[in-house]
Amino acid sequence: MMSKSRAATMRVLVSAVSLLLTACNAPSPDTASLKYSEDLYDGCVQCHGENGEGNPVVGSPSIAGLERWYVKKQLRGFKNGYRGFHPSDLAGKRMVPMARALDTDEKVDVVANYVASMEPTHPAPTLEGGNPETGKIYFATCVQCHGANARGVLDEFGPPLAGASDWYLLTQLQNFKSGARGTHPDDAMGAKMRPFSMTLPTEQAMKDVIAYIGTLSE
Ligand code: HEC
Numbered sequence: 001m002m003s004k005s006r007a008a009t010m011r012v013l014v015s016a017v018s019l020l021l022t023a024c025n026a027p028s029p030d031t032a033s034l035k036y037s038e039d040l041y042d043g044c045v046q047c048h049g050e051n052g053e054g055n056p057v058v059g060s061p062s063i064a065g066l067e068r069w070y071v072k073k074q075l076r077g078f079k080n081g082y083r084g085f086h087p088s089d090l091a092g093k094r095m096v097p098m099a100r101a102l103d104t105d106e107k108v109d110v111v112a113n114y115v116a117s118m119e120p121t122h123p124a125p126t127l128e129g130g131n132p133e134t135g136k137i138y139f140a141t142c143v144q145c146h147g148a149n150a151r152g153v154l155d156e157f158g159p160p161l162a163g164a165s166d167w168y169l170l171t172q173l174q175n176f177k178s179g180a181r182g183t184h185p186d187d188a189m190g191a192k193m194r195p196f197s198m199t200l201p202t203e204q205a206m207k208d209v210i211a212y213i214g215t216l217s218e
């Protein structure tokens with residue numbers, strides 16, 4: 001039998017190694033075959049589409065080409081209840097059971113890799129009336145965390161916005177503003193984003209900034 005202190009040392013070692021792996025965003029082992037990834041992604045197709053292009057009819061955004069760290073983080077958020085928790089966030093609630101179905105960290109990893117490896121689909125614009133010129137001025141505030149090209153800034157945990165469904169960007173900005181996203185005590189990154197949604201005073205301002213992001217998506 002292992003002595004108590006030895007078992008404790010082992011536990012510390014094991015958690016240190018898993019921490020390290022998480023910190024390095026280590027790629028999952030090659031043993032995770034393509035077939036296995038595809039089987040896991042089958043559970044997403046119904047809403048996010050074969051190519052991760054999303055489906056506005058069911059309120060599911062394009063996800064193809066999102067950064068893998070961001071996908072993992074959002075899946076964890078839906079799973080652990082810091083996304084989709086708010087009573088008014090009905091779209092977020094639809095995603096919760098889907099994230100819970102990925103019942104191990106390994107499955108979350110594999111599916112996040114798969115989503116990140118998909119080619120961005122650049123969904124056609126659906127919003128009208130946004131002025132990209134005005135949007136460019138608003139976007140200056142966003143650059144620090146989302147990048148001048150809106151491709152995301154890992155150091156700030158700001159996800160890519162270029163290539164996202166425009167209607168989805170609008171609902172998320174509205175969610176941050178209303179507090180449906182970014183107000184859960186465990187959602188530090190959402191809380192970091194929330195004050196910047198306040199720099200867009202009106203729906204028009206949101207549409208303007210989204211129109212500008214659209215010009216960066218080509
Ligand atoms: C029943 C429909 C449905 C299924 C199935 C589904 N999703 Fe979703 N997903 C949604 C909806 C709706 C949203 C938008 C939530 C919101 O508006 O906050 C979403 C959001 C997401 C997001 C957040 C995107 C972002 O930019 O923050 C990720 C990542 C995601 N889904 C991944 C997946 C993966 C991976 C699977 C399969 C394991 C999956 N989804 C299955 C409906 C679904």
Ligand code: HEC
Nearest residue numbers: 141142145156157158159169172173189190192193196209
């Ligand atoms: C201080 C850093 C910071 C600034 C500045 C910032 N954001 Fe964010 N933003 C974030 C972070 C971090 C997230 C991811 C939150 C999470 O993990 O749930 C985010 C998420 C978002 C999302 C949701 C994306 C998705 O896929 O669900 C949108 C939309 C967004 N930001 C738009 C903007 C816009 C527009 C501006 C400028 C007006 C802006 N952000 C300024 C940090 C920032």
